[in-house]
Amino acid sequence: MQLTQLYKMQYGLDLFISNNRKEKTDVFREKGLALFVELAELANETRCFKFWSTKGPSENSVILEEYVDSIHFILSLGIEKGFELSSWPEGKIEGDLTELFLKTTLSINTFMEKLTIETYEDLWVHYGAIAGKLGFTNEDIIEAYIAKNEENYNRQNTGY
Numbered sequence: 001m002q003l004t005q006l007y008k009m010q011y012g013l014d015l016f017i018s019n020n021r022k023e024k025t026d027v028f029r030e031k032g033l034a035l036f037v038e039l040a041e042l043a044n045e046t047r048c049f050k051f052w053s054t055k056g057p058s059e060n061s062v063i064l065e066e067y068v069d070s071i072h073f074i075l076s077l078g079i080e081k082g083f084e085l086s087s088w089p090e091g092k093i094e095g096d097l098t099e100l101f102l103k104t105t106l107s108i109n110t111f112m113e114k115l116t117i118e119t120y121e122d123l124w125v126h127y128g129a130i131a132g133k134l135g136f137t138n139e140d141i142i143e144a145y146i147a148k149n150e151e152n153y154n155r156q157n158t159g160y
């Protein structure tokens, strides 16, 4: 899957958000923590780990929106470090959804501690595995990303 268009859109959104801020402090670490939180919110909507509950997962559209929130932050982190990828790196990660979430937390941590193109690509591979497990296609992801990107502008404009 091509990522160039998404990086361009993310660059524009990040610039818009940055220009809306009074204090221009470095927010790279905040974005890293935001990615952890988005991953946890995504896991929560899938309810994959809730062995104590019989309630099913949220609707696919809700899960997809959480998923693309993470994609925003992955793109944004990459832009800050000059790691814009032209395409989504391929790779296989074994395990059920719970295992994939646990492995992905590790890959976020590893990237945040060791900022290399390899650890960055590994993040994408993990998110690719999650998308595969959730049954999201490239088109689903692109469409949901574009919609959320636009909503993020609206939120900024309404003083969110």
Ligand SMILES: O=c1ccn([C@H]2C[C@H](O)[C@@H](COP(=O)(O)OP(=O)(O)OP(=O)(O)O)O2)c(=O)[nH]1
Binding pocket: 013, 014, 017, 068, 069, 072, 073, 076, 148, 152
């Ligand atoms: O520099 C930034 C900062 C934020 N975002 C985007 C990513 C994500 O799509 C959204 C933040 O997530 P969310 O919509 O969940 O925001 P929230 O403040 O956590 O919302 P809520 O309080 O409704 O959960 O803002 C960026 O793209 N770049």
